[in-house]
Structures are given as C-alpha cells and as structure tokens.
Amino acid sequence: MKKLAFHTMILAFCCGVMTSAQAQDPKTAAAQAPAAQPAQETVCFESRKGASEVTKRDIKPGWPNVKCSPKTGAALWYGDPYDGTVPMGKMPGLENIPAGHALVKPRSGTLALMPMCGVSCHNGVGPQFSPPTLPKGRKPVPLPTMEAMVPDLKDLQHGRGRIWCMDCHHTTQRNKLVDHFGDPISFDQPQLLCGKCHGDKLRDWRDGIHGKRIGEFTSTGKKRWFTCTECHNPHNVQDGARNRGFVQLQPEPSPQLPRGMKDASHEKLHPIPH
Amino acid sequence: MSSLMGTAALMVQSDDAAAAVEWAEHFQKNYRLMTDVEKAEARARLERRYSAEYGKKVTVDGTEAQAGVLMGYALNVRKCIGCRRCVHACVEENNQSRGTRPGEKIEWIQVLRMERGEFSKDKMNQGYPEGLGIQVGGNAYTPAGQVLEGQYHYNPEAVPEKDATYMPIACMQCEKPPCVKVCPVRTTYREADGPVVIDYNWCIGCKMCMNACPYWARRFNLTTPVLPKEEMNPVTHYLGNRPRMRGVVEKCHWCLQRTRHDRYPACVEVCPVGARKFGNLLDPESEVSKILERKNVFRLKAEFNTFPKFFYFYD
Numbered sequence: 001m002k003k004l005a006f007h008t009m010i011l012a013f014c015c016g017v018m019t020s021a022q023a024q025d026p027k028t029a030a031a032q033a034p035a036a037q038p039a040q041e042t043v044c045f046e047s048r049k050g051a052s053e054v055t056k057r058d059i060k061p062g063w064p065n066v067k068c069s070p071k072t073g074a075a076l077w078y079g080d081p082y083d084g085t086v087p088m089g090k091m092p093g094l095e096n097i098p099a100g101h102a103l104v105k106p107r108s109g110t111l112a113l114m115p116m117c118g119v120s121c122h123n124g125v126g127p128q129f130s131p132p133t134l135p136k137g138r139k140p141v142p143l144p145t146m147e148a149m150v151p152d153l154k155d156l157q158h159g160r161g162r163i164w165c166m167d168c169h170h171t172t173q174r175n176k177l178v179d180h181f182g183d184p185i186s187f188d189q190p191q192l193l194c195g196k197c198h199g200d201k202l203r204d205w206r207d208g209i210h211g212k213r214i215g216e217f218t219s220t221g222k223k224r225w226f227t228c229t230e231c232h233n234p235h236n237v238q239d240g241a242r243n244r245g246f247v248q249l250q251p252e253p254s255p256q257l258p259r260g261m262k263d264a265s266h267e268k269l270h271p272i273p274h
Numbered sequence: 275m276s277s278l279m280g281t282a283a284l285m286v287q288s289d290d291a292a293a294a295v296e297w298a299e300h301f302q303k304n305y306r307l308m309t310d311v312e313k314a315e316a317r318a319r320l321e322r323r324y325s326a327e328y329g330k331k332v333t334v335d336g337t338e339a340q341a342g343v344l345m346g347y348a349l350n351v352r353k354c355i356g357c358r359r360c361v362h363a364c365v366e367e368n369n370q371s372r373g374t375r376p377g378e379k380i381e382w383i384q385v386l387r388m389e390r391g392e393f394s395k396d397k398m399n400q401g402y403p404e405g406l407g408i409q410v411g412g413n414a415y416t417p418a419g420q421v422l423e424g425q426y427h428y429n430p431e432a433v434p435e436k437d438a439t440y441m442p443i444a445c446m447q448c449e450k451p452p453c454v455k456v457c458p459v460r461t462t463y464r465e466a467d468g469p470v471v472i473d474y475n476w477c478i479g480c481k482m483c484m485n486a487c488p489y490w491a492r493r494f495n496l497t498t499p500v501l502p503k504e505e506m507n508p509v510t511h512y513l514g515n516r517p518r519m520r521g522v523v524e525k526c527h528w529c530l531q532r533t534r535h536d537r538y539p540a541c542v543e544v545c546p547v548g549a550r551k552f553g554n555l556l557d558p559e560s561e562v563s564k565i566l567e568r569k570n571v572f573r574l575k576a577e578f579n580t581f582p583k584f585f586y587f588y589d
C-alpha cells in the first residue's frame with residue numbers, strides 16, 4: 001500500500017509540473033501583448049497635492065513605479081523608491097552615509113516658472129548687497145506681476161510678516177535660494193535653507209525622525225529623502241484653514257462594515273455620556 | 275488511506291496546479307521543524323502553484339533573520355492625519371482579500387479616530403455634589419476618546435478634522451506575544467529579528483490567537499480570499515505576504531518580504547506626513563533608536579506586559 005502511495009505521488013508530481021508548464025505559456029503571451037498599446041497616463045501625488053506629482057509607468061512588464069489610489073489619486077505603493085532621483089549633494093551631518101546612498105527627487109524641473117525666472121525679469125542685475133537687507137526706511141512692496149504669477153504670495157504668512165522674499169531667495173540669481181553667506185542654494189536642497197532657522201527640525205530630519213525617507217531602512221542604506229518643500233509649502237505655512245498644522249486631504253475609503261450592520265452610527269455613541 | 279487514495283485519484287484527473295501541490299502540502303511539517311531542503315521544496319511548490327494561479331512569475335522567498343537585527347517601529351501620533359493611505363498600501367503589498375461581500379475584505383491596519391479632550395468653561399461647576407451626592411472633583415474636563423472605543427468607519431470629506439486625533443493600530447509585534455502563548459499548534463511564533471509570523475499551512479483556524487490579542491490585530495479568512503490576478507503582488511515571503519487560503523488567520527508581519535531585504539515596510543513608504551518610522555533597535559544610529567532616545571514614547575496597553583516593539587511618540 002505504501003508503494004502504491006509513493007507511485008501516485010510521483011505521478012501526481014509529474015502531472016503538476018506538466019500542467020503548470022502548460023498553464024504558463026498562454027499567460028506570458030498575453031502579458032506581452034498589452035505592453036505594445038499606449039497606456040493611459042495616470043498621475044498621482046505623493047505628499048503635497050500640486051507639488052509632488054508622479055506619473056505612473058511600467059518599470060518592467062506588470063511592475064509599475066507607483067500604484068495610485070482610484071479614489072483620491074494618492075500614491076499608494078512604490079515599485080521603485082529611487083525612481084527619478086539624483087544624489088542629494090553635500091549635506092553637513094550626513095557624512096557617514098556612503099556616496100550615492102542619499103537621494104532626492106529634484107524639484108527644479110517641475111517648477112513651471114523656474115526656467116524663466118532667472119533670465120526674463122531677474123536677469124542677474126540687482127542689488128549686490130549681502131546679507132540681503134532692504135535699505136534703511138524702505139519696506140517691501142508687493143508687485144502685482146509677481147503676485148499674479150505666484151498666487152501664494154498674495155498671502156505670504158511665513159514668519160508672520162517678519163521676513164521677506166530676499167531672506168530665502170537669492171538677490172541676483174532668482175532661480176536659487178540663499179544661505180547665510182549670500183551664496184546660492186539649489187531648489188533641490190531646500191533643507192540647507194530651512195535649517196538656517198528651523199535647526200531642531202533639521203536635526204530631526206537628518207536623523208530620520210522628522211519627514212520621510214523611502215528605500216532601505218538600515219541607517220546607512222540607500223534611501224530617497226523627501227526634502228522640506230516636497231511636503232511643506234514655504235509661502236503659506238500658517239494657512240488658517242488648516243487643522244492641526246496640516247492641509248486637509250481626502251481620506252481613503254473606510255473599512256467594510258461587518259455583516260448585517262447598516263451604518264457605523266454606533267461609533268458616535270459614547271459609552272460614557274458627556 | 276482511502277482519503278489519500280481519493281485525493282490521489284482526484285489529482286490525476288485534475289489539470290489544476292493548485293490541486294497538484296495541495297496533496298504534498300497536506301503532509302508538510304510545521305515550518306520551523308522542516309529541514310532547509312524541505313523548506314526549499316515547500317517554497318518551490320508554492321511558487322509553482324501561485325505562478326499558475328495568478329498567471330505571472332511569483333517568487334516565494336524564505337530569507338531567514340539576519341544576526342544583529344531587531345526590528346522596531348515608531349509612529350508619531352501628533353502627525354497622523356487619518357488619511358488611511360497606510361491601510362491601503364498594506365493591502366496593495368500584502369495580498370489581502372479584497373472582495374466586496376461581507377468578510378471578503380481584509381485590512382490589517384485600523385485607523386482609530388478619537389475625540390480630543392478639552393477643558394471647558396461651561397462645565398466648570400459640574401461634578402460637585404447635589405443634595406447628598408459625593409464630590410468627585412471638578413469636571414471641566416471632557417475626556418479624549420478612550421482607546422479602543424474610537425471610530426474606525428469615519429468618512430469625512432477631508433482629514434484631519436478639527437476636533438479629532440487619529441491613532442493607527444496594527445500588530446504590535448510583542449516581545450511576549452499572547453497569541454503565541456495560546457496557539458495550540460504552535461504555528462505562530464516570534465522570529466529572531468522580532469516580527470511575530472504565521473505558517474499559514476500549519477494554521478488550523480481555531481482563532482484562539484484572535485481572542486488572545488489585546489490589540490485586535492489578527493484577521494480571519496472566513497471566505498476564500500478574493501485576489502484579482504492583476505492586483506496580486508508577485509514578490510512574496512513564505513512567512514509574509516504569500517496568498518492565504520480560506521480558514522487561516524493572518525496579520526501584519528512588518529512586510530517580511532521587504533524588511534528581510536532591508537526595504538522599508540509599505541505603510542512607512544506611503545505615509546504622506548512621515549508619521550511612520552521603522553528601523554533596527556540594535557543599531558544606535560537607526561531612526562527608531564533615535565526616537566527612543568530623544569522623544570516621548572509610549573506603548574499601547576503597556577499594562578499587559580506584552581512588550582510591544584511598536585512605539586507611539588510625539589514631539
């Protein structure tokens with residue numbers, strides 16, 4: 001009897017191999033076919049809507065770079081966390097991380113005004129003072145042209161009226177930010193600028209406590225670091241419409257109700273009335 | 275023996291790869307008692323079965339725990355905005371059942387919405403005795419939502435809401451897990467690098483662990499899981515996100531298929547506010563170690579002495 005069982009096992013095993021081999025062939029053929037068709041473009045946002053958009057595409061057949069939520073258009077899953085990234089550049093305090101392991105996604109290319117703002121209006125001619133302070137007795141005046149192009153400026157809240165454009169933007173190179181010495185900082189490295197004042201947040205960000213990193217979790221691993229402006233809008237940081245410091249987002253769908261439950265109104269009843 | 279013969283007879287007729295390996299799986303040992311060869315065989319069997327079932331190349335990984343790694347998790351409760359992206363990222367990654375009928379939709383992370391507590395002026399005089407009552411003190415305080423009495427099904431237009439805080443809960447990967455203590459077949463156990471895992475093949479579906487878990491972290495496959503082919507994640511781990519069958523328990527395992535290869539769990543990667551943190555507790559330079567060193571940390575239901583490796587913090 002034992003021998004019989006053993007033979008059936010062998011037979012069964014062979015059958016399994018054959019059927020699986022047969023089953024695979026048409027499937028792989030089917031998988032190759034739709035790759036030729038032009039895919040409909042899906043764009044979803046990572047952190048800040050309007051500032052961290054990513055276009056869905058296939059890295060390899062059936063393996064997208066990102067999966068998007070059908071309800072909210074939020075990025076839900078990363079096929080490749082390093083997609084579209086470049087090395088972060090020099091960052092004080094991150095010397096222990098091997099070269100090429102700290103990556104950022106450059107934002108310069110996605111900023112619409114970026115290519116022209118350094119040449120068309122602000123063509124490098126301007127006040128050569130450093131640090132960039134206004135002359136005595138002068139106050140910053142809003143420029144209608146500038147406000148029309150960047151609507152955020154109509155309600156500049158950063159610093160509650162205590163700082164102005166040239167505290168962050170370079171005086172002569174408008175496509176750059178500025179550090180304490182008047183030297184330009186790339187828009188891809190805003191942490192060097194923001195850390196000038198928000199040192200505690202910079203320290204937490206550098207240690208991975210504040211903000212977000214994706215990729216390898218080991219402390220010296222290869223990671224994509226989200227920079228300040230990928231999550232924060234520096235112009236309207238104190239927007240009054242926010243709750244608890246965050247811009248509101250549409251939430252993903254709620255969980256399934258248990259069988260027989262019509263709605264979740266029971267959740268709103270407090271066990272202890274107050 | 276007759277049942278054996280019956281199965282064998284069934285298999286010879288069947289052209290289904292799933293049925294072909296089921297028979298071998300039936301005689302498989304508890305994963306921890308298998309030799310390396312048997313483990314490799316079991317994984318190869320599953321790869322064959324899943325590849326045929328889902329129409330793509332599915333890998334079933336068996337990477338063991340690395341020495342010097344103890345995984346830990348931290349979540350900033352002040353930052354969480356309750357957007358539930360982690361919940362759905364987890365479903366994308368971990369091949370949960372996603373049908374529409376009752377019991378067919380499984381999510382491992384639950385996000386609790388809790389009312390915020392406050393002191394209010396108009397309640398200043400409440401709580402004082404009336405007539406022969408006993409004074410219990412002032413009652414100007416409105417309590418915050420009590421833990422595990424919160425709302426899971428909240429669905430506003432936009433989050434975060436003004437008067438709410440959010441607290442996501444999932445498996446806490448306890449150092450002394452009650453679910454492991456009660457498992458009658460010892461199919462759920464703590465791995466050497468921290469996570470508590472389940473050998474789904476050895477699970478008998480008695481749901482004792484679900485009763486024992488104080489964090490409501492475990493889910494049961496009441497129905498045959500509904501997992502569309504195109505949505506199935508082909509990168510799987512034997513103890514992690516490989517597709518489950520009907521009648522077994524499943525839960526969060528910190529994305530073993532990712533974290534065993536040093537990748538962040540899926541929920542950490544999608545959190546839009548960066549509230550979720552993951553790292554090696556034995557590495558003093560890891561983000562979780564830095565949080566334990568620097569921030570105010572608490573653990574959920576610490577009084578049960580389950581010693582979770584999931585920490586809540588705020589700054």
